[in-house]
Each structure stands twice: as structure tokens, then as C-alpha cells.
Amino acid sequence: MSDDQRRVVIVGAGFGGLSAAKTLARAGVPITLIDKRNHHLFQPLLYQVATAMLSPAEIAVPIRSVLSPGKGRAIEIMMQEVGDIDTDRKIVHCVGGDEIPYSALIVATGSKYTYFGHEDEWASFAPALKSIDDAVNIRRRVLLAFERAETTNDPALRERLMTFVVIGGGPTGVETAGALAELAKATLARDFTNIDPRAARVVLVEAVGGLLGAYPKHLGAYTERKLTDLGVEVLTNSPVKKIDEEGVMAGETFIATSNVFWCAGVEATPVGKWLGVGTEKNGTVSVGADLQVPGLPGVYVIGDAATAHDADGKRLPALAPVAKQQGKYVAESIIRARQGRSPQGPFRYRDWGTMATIGRSAAVGKFGRFELTGFPAWMMWGAVHIAYLVGFRNRINVLVNWLWAWITYAKGARLITGPEAATTQSIDSRKAIDEELDKTVANVQQ
Structure with a gap:
């Protein structure tokens, strides 16, 4: 053959x-x-690109460089x-x-x-986080929201711009909400003249009664306490009923916001x-x-x-x-x-445990009957994610960036990039704010 x-x-x-x-x-x-796509993506760290901790190149690697097909090798890669x-x-x-x-x-x-049948209604207002393009778009939305809040004289509009809603209380939602709170309350705290980023409101919305549903309830409760300590508002038992340019209806609570991010389902x-x-x-x-x-x-x-x-x-x-x-x-x-050898036995998964980070120096982990929380869990979470990254250079870059951010609270990927068309109506649909965009971008802090 x-x-x-x-x-x-x-x-x-x-x-x-x-x-x-x-x-x-x-x-x-x-x-x-x-x-x-032409690259392998380490999706568990996408939220760190979206919240300006890492750059896209640090969590992705070209497929061809991983497999190195070369001449004479029976490997073909097709984009x-x-x-x-x-x-x-x-x-x-x-x-x-x-x-x-x-x-x-x-x-x-x-x-x-999945938006549970509401893709046409909600997707444009609440982008999901599944690709590098998604992460860069969300980063742009987040940073532009602060820039626009800096230049507007409308208090109600400023409050909407500085309100961030994350939908979904699983690991991605928890990690994104915690990272957004740290970005606002630590990294950007002294970067603006007319606003105080520490006044930003970060809300995590979950449809059921607790966070991290795949974990034991006490770990979900621990996660909620830690997020609250970071300044995140946690709304449980609050299924989303509506998302539009004005905000989110979660349960019986309406949240006026220009920034909604989808991490559910x-x-x-x-x-x-x-x-x-x-x-x-x-x-x-x-x-x-x-x-x-x-x-x-x-x-x-x-x-x-x-x-x-x-x-x-x-x-x-x-x-x-x-x-x-x-x-x-x-x-x-x-x-x-x-090779004409006998078949293997049934597939058996070796469970090494699951982990989720909450914020600076806090995480949860479950390894069979063994559980870990706090700083030790955070250290282990970092070690595991470094090990799973593809490419030695990526591992070193991410490790250095994490150490620098932990020591200084600084995040080095705070660039607003991409065409203006990438800013969708969910940042703000008002004509006045659209007219301010050109002036804002000209003075943007990178």
C-alpha cells in the first residue's frame, strides 16, 4: 500500500x-x-492573555515547529x-x-x-474565550473601557464602562473574574488621572447555587470567599435571562454594563x-x-x-x-x-487531579482524596501549567512574567491592538462614545 x-x-x-x-x-x-489554525494553543491560559498578563505568543506555538515535518518525513500538515x-x-x-x-x-x-440557544441575541454583546482572537478582542475591550471612562464626563456612563460581568462559575469564569479584579485594583491603580480603577466593579454570575460545580462544595465556598476578598461580587442562583447593549439581567438583578464576557457552557x-x-x-x-x-x-x-x-x-x-x-x-x-500485535485493553484514564486558580497566591486543587488550597495550591497550579506548555522558550517566558507580576503587580501585555472595527457595540453603543474613540486611541496608555 x-x-x-x-x-x-x-x-x-x-x-x-x-x-x-x-x-x-x-x-x-x-x-x-x-x-x-497554524498553531497549537494552550487554552487554560487564554484568560491571562485576555486580562493582559501574557502575550499570545507565550501560550501558542506553530504546529509545524512542534512536529517539524521536513523533507523525507511522512508528516503532512494542512491548514x-x-x-x-x-x-x-x-x-x-x-x-x-x-x-x-x-x-x-x-x-x-x-x-x-454555547449560549444555550441565544447565540443570535447574546454573542455580540458577550464574547466567549476560546481562541487567541477572542482573547485579544477581550483585552482590547477591557483596556478601552478604562480609557473611555477616563475621557467621559458622564458619571452614569463611566460606571457602566467600569463594570465588568463574567458569566459562568466554572474554572474559566473564576480565573477570569479574579484576574480582572487584580488588573483593575492593582495593576492599573495608579495609571489614570480622572478615574480610580480600583473603583471598578467585577461581577461573577453563576446560574446554580455555587462555584466550581465539579469540585466539592466546600472548595466552591472557599473560592467564593477568596474572590470576595479580591473585590469580586459573586451572584449565584442567578441564571442569565437577557444580555443587550445596556447590560445583563441575571436572575432578578439587572447589571448596567458595557463589558460582558461569556465563560459558561x-x-x-x-x-x-x-x-x-x-x-x-x-x-x-x-x-x-x-x-x-x-x-x-x-x-x-x-x-x-x-x-x-x-x-x-x-x-x-x-x-x-x-x-x-x-x-x-x-x-x-x-x-x-x-505491527500485527494484539489490541490494547480498554482505555484507562490516570487521574492526576484538577486545579483552578482564584487570584494572586490563591488556588484550589483536588487530587483524589487529597485537597489543596491557598498559596501551596497556587504554586502547584503554576508548576503544572508550566509543565503542560509546549516549547521550552514559552515555559521560560511565562515563568519570568509570572514572577515579575507577582513581585511588582505589573502586567506587561497591556496593549490595545487591532482595527477599530474590532470594538463592537457591547463596549458602548452610544454615538457620543464612538466619537470619542479616535481621541482616546491617540492618547492610549500601552
């Missing part, structure tokens, strides 16, 4: 896809990796977007018209945020539609114990796009360690089959 006939196609260069690609490449298996998959003919159809044949297929396209990318199979309510595809799609031999779905279960029948969480371990497992299964 030719390389094309034996080629393994991997869709998605996240944790799972990259883990599979590395394992297969080391064994000399011909692979094609397809991703609509394409998948439109459909013909499982009968074993062909991946790309949006641009290319057709990529495969002998085995690994789909690791992750997830996207995710659903899988349209993998089920591509493969022609049914999905769970959140769009994930159910897979067997070997991570293959039932009825589609040689087709694997891993990571956030899959519904997989552990030995006790409990659903595996949508975490980077799960995706990485699944990617390696699937790659080894393919290698064993090609």
Missing part, C-alpha cells in the same frame, strides 16, 4: 491531536494533521477546515475542496462555547454531523472503551468532542490530561494494529 493509502488523518491540533501525532510520528506512521467526512469512502472533505483519504481517522476538534464541534452519527445533548459523540465510534472501525473521537467513560461508568471530564492520554492511547492502538 502507498503512504496515502496507509495514512492516518488527525483532525485538530489540540492536546489530543498533538499527542497522537507525536506518538505516530515517532513510530514512522504516515500522518496528515488538519487544523484550521484547512473540515466540511464533511465520507466514512464509506474514507475521505475527509475540506471546505476548500481538498479530499484527504485515510486508513484511520482521529477526530480531536474539541469544543466551543460548552458543546462539541459538529463531529456527529461530519460522521453521520447521533450525539449527546452537548454534541459529543459516544465512543467505545477503545475510543472508536461504534459501527465505524478505524474512526476514533477523543478529547472534548467525545463521550467516554471510566471503568466505573463515570463520564470522563473535558480536561487536557484526558485528551493527551487518549491521543497517546489511540496512536498506540493504530501502531499495534499495523
